[in-house]
Amino acid sequence: MAQDDGIRLSGLAPDTGAKVAPFFNDLLKAFGDEIHSLYVVGSVLTADYHPRTSDINTVVLFNRMDLGTIRRLAPIGRAHAKKRISPPLLMTREHIENSIDVFPVEFLNFRLVHAAVYGEDIFGTLRIDKKDLKLQCERELEVMLVGLRQGYLSMLEDNKRLTEAFFRSIKSYIPLMRGIIYLLGKEPPVAANEVIEGLSKMTGVNTYVFGKVHEKKRLGARFSSEELNTAFEQYFEATRRLAEITDEARP
Numbered sequence: 001m002a003q004d005d006g007i008r009l010s011g012l013a014p015d016t017g018a019k020v021a022p023f024f025n026d027l028l029k030a031f032g033d034e035i036h037s038l039y040v041v042g043s044v045l046t047a048d049y050h051p052r053t054s055d056i057n058t059v060v061l062f063n064r065m066d067l068g069t070i071r072r073l074a075p076i077g078r079a080h081a082k083k084r085i086s087p088p089l090l091m092t093r094e095h096i097e098n099s100i101d102v103f104p105v106e107f108l109n110f111r112l113v114h115a116a117v118y119g120e121d122i123f124g125t126l127r128i129d130k131k132d133l134k135l136q137c138e139r140e141l142e143v144m145l146v147g148l149r150q151g152y153l154s155m156l157e158d159n160k161r162l163t164e165a166f167f168r169s170i171k172s173y174i175p176l177m178r179g180i181i182y183l184l185g186k187e188p189p190v191a192a193n194e195v196i197e198g199l200s201k202m203t204g205v206n207t208y209v210f211g212k213v214h215e216k217k218r219l220g221a222r223f224s225s226e227e228l229n230t231a232f233e234q235y236f237e238a239t240r241r242l243a244e245i246t247d248e249a250r251p
Contacts (some may be wrong), residue, residue: 007038011115016044019056023080024117027060030076034069036061036093037119045113048192050218051084058088059110061122065092093122100126104133105140105179112178113190130183130251137179141243144169148236162228166235167217173210180242183249205241209234 007024009017024038042057043049062069070090077087100107111126147169155162177195178188184202189195192214200207209231216223223231 006118008115008117012040012045012117013049015051016040016049016056019080019083019085020058020117023058023076023083023085026076026079027073028118030072031062031069034062034064035119036063037122038117039110039123040115040117041089041110041123042113043192045115046191048214048218053218053220055084055086057086059091059114059123060088061091061093061096061119063092065090096122096126101129101132103136104128105136105175108133108179108182108188109175112188128182133179133183134246134249134251137176137183137246138243140172140176141239141246144172144239145236145243148232148239152232152236157225159223159225159228162232163216163223166213166223166228166231169235170210170213170217174214177207177210180246180249183246183251199242203242203245205238205245206234207238209238 006028007021009021012020020040027038028035039059039061040056041059043054044056048054060073073088073090077085081087096107107123107126108128110123111128114121114123116123151165152162155165174192174195177199181188181195181199181202186198186202189198193211196207196211196214199205213231213235215221
């Protein structure tokens, strides 16, 4: 596929480039110099991507943005949704500066797993404060523990809903695990299976269940009732141990 003017596709798989190039070109035609830079982020850039079950996530960094910007962008997003391009995350540089201390996990993952396809690469130079990262990791893990208890009770004996809950949760666990690895002093890997295995080696926590859930989600597979019960026990215990380890970490 020929590279469109201004759009850098060399860091993307050919099929991904073919899907996102028209989307980004439509954005540039509509907004021009209002756009600072454009990014592809997340699993589409890793070996975890599966065209049938994975979405393509993008970020649009504007020089300026208001409610009218969102209204103008909405029809462009809808027009490309059939290609599994999720609605883009919209930011400005001011937004990044004001929120990086509140959402360091998310911004760390943007730094680790992104391709800048247009404009200056801001994500590649982000600096993450480990004290902020520790606070968010602690908070997220405690929220997950509460959610696991409540979710398991409310969905008990409903295999379909419980499986879907596991699949939704794994999307949050992988970025959080990268955050914990970084907090503990190592540069996190990109691929989910390497993240899961790497965290287990660093902490001694059995994280096998997360890999199993991730793989079933990627392939669109299902759990049996027995597997679900075992998975919950392992999920909960691993989350509890990771919460303890994060609480004890010294940034």
